[in-house]
Amino acid sequence: MSPEAWSYDGSFEGLLALADRAIALDSAPCLVRSEARAEGGLFGEAEPAVREGTAAGPARDREEAAGGPARDREEAAGGAAARILALSRRLYAAAARAWMSEEAVEPELLFAAVQVGRRGEAALGDFSMPELRALAASVRRVTREIHRLEGFARFSLDPGGRYVALLEPDHNVLPALAPFFARRFGGEPFALVDLRRGAALVSRDGRMEARFGGEALALARSAAEGEDEALWRRYFAATENPLRRNPRLQRQLLPERYWRHVTEMSASAPPGLGAGLEPDAGAEGQ
């Protein structure tokens, strides 16, 4: 790793451009600055460097299937994305996860890019290198959170007929969740609100648009529970086999930090998380 620091604007395209550069130079920096992260308020209203909207691998395919803008952005990235995709889909997928991660693993990603450039895709499986191990662990955590939220996100109906989900993810995973739910909802309108980051993605004519700060929180406040939430709670209680109670296992598989926004668990959610609906809380980031 070279001792210099590289920086990018916090966008996925920006990160891909760095990876492309690292491969071309056969050298990765030991420090990568993300302007979006450096400036603190990741999703302040005046902050255009939205870490919005793209996803990778199968998620990207889904996005394309949903008429998403992945391809436009690839072109905008000046071919860096296309080159990395052509080199290794796994590297591209790892880049998307690294970009969503809050663990600042960009240096490890660029290190991995250099290794793939030198030795081919199989290098990603070389866990004897600590950088690659750290990247893989981080990718795994982000992937796990995405997969969990695909199941644990709960939508309520707002008066305009839109289904709105409130989330407090550890990582910036809305961009990966959006194509998943777009496919699920067909053409029906929905929105994903990230209370921690004060940001939201809203479906509009088959595309996702970003909203920030107050606008995102207004979305969060608009949805209300109705009769079907009560029906679901009643159903859920009836599915449990009382002779096999195992709350420890339940907690292990459905961790308490998700409970606040999981309809059937919200009544027993621990306090502390999710101050997101208080005014201005969203702008504080995490």
Added chain:
Amino acid sequence: MELAEKLEILAAGARYDASCASSGSSRGPETGARLGAASPAGVCHSFAGDGRCVSLLKLLYSNVCRYDCAYCLNRSSNDQRRCSFDPEELVRLTVSFYRRNYVEGLFLSSGIFSDPDIVMERLVEVARLLREREGFGGYIHLKAIPGCGPKILRKAGLYADRLSANIELPTAESLARLAPDKSGAEILGAMRFIGEACAEEREDRRRLASTPRFAPAGQSTQLVVGASPEDDRSVLGLAEGLYRRYGMRRVYYSAFVPVRPDPRLPGSPPPLLREHRLYQADWLLRFYGFRAGELLDAAGPSLPSDLDPKCAWALAHPEFFPVELSRAELPALLRVPGLGLTSARRIVATRRTGSLREADLPRIGLVLKRARYFLSLHGRRLAEPPEPGLLRALLSDQAELAPAAATAAGIGAAGEAAGIGAAATGAATAGAGAAAAGYVAGAAGSAGAVAAGAGLRASAPRPALRPPAPGASQLELAFP
């Protein structure tokens, strides 16, 4: 009766069906769905207080039942409130819960409130409304009602992602004793029909891509463990036969729960541990290249309680070990206690990038606590195994078990996607064949034709137990 009350009663009536998987299918806008999509990996949406995955809205259409199966909550002689849904109610609930992301879709079973054909027609009608009228692309699992005709079963497969006919009990004798209204021949007949229809569809699709899909996530089944006297060997042998013969994606084991005293039933339920061990052994059959006959034989017909089945096999086969980390192929690595699929694949991947050193092992995430006694690296054992009694104690998983006991069924959604559907064809082992054939032979006379048939070979080639010769895949040997 109010909808909420019905929902409660008919959910409680369905909860003893262990299947929760929403995996193995693929639908969405590309298949013409207007709402909903099913993905091959499946999604767990919640976990109930018993730790089981909640993936589908699992309901009975009706808990009115003509049958009087001793082990069943809904048996006709059980005094409980009875009710039925209206198809429109089920459609509304499914779509609403789906949009709110509570579930991946619907699992619909039913008491036998009328002729099997009529019951099946009602279930199919719900699926038809969802698919045709609502444009629903989520997951639908329908129970195949044994005894219904092939015409309605075929229709069910056109709407459903998965069908399941429950085998209920490990032998026909037990079925006759505890579920006298049910016929093993009819159950296996339904399975055979589904298995063949799935295979035909795959064949036709090769020639004509527009062939309508038939139950793309295949079929599963369930049996009650501990309500009848069969040992683990016959349960597992039966399961193996079902996997091979009918292309079963999953066999679920449900530890018997006494819902009402009955002189034909044991007074207390079997330990949940037994169910857990069966799931572990089942996992070894499906993903690790083991055969039922290797895990259990006449000398040891029950899975041990202090060890997982893989450790027990390893202790009984010291000649197989140590497995050499620098050379052994995946199938041999998979037989090492403490090495799972992920670890074994990582070993193989790391070897491709260079020589494997001992210091690499923890770095690639290997947990060597148990595995070290069974591995060598460049000819040197990682640890000398202690005397057998001590080794057995070191391998025991009892201390870890408390939270795990109910996970086995819950693993389903994700793990199953990689299943051994491909192993559907081919001959069963002698043991499995005998178990499946015995099942039917003991039922009605005409039943023999169903399963004693040609597919079951009396003997199959034994898999090599030594690490395989170069190029030979042990998995292929195990599942020819």
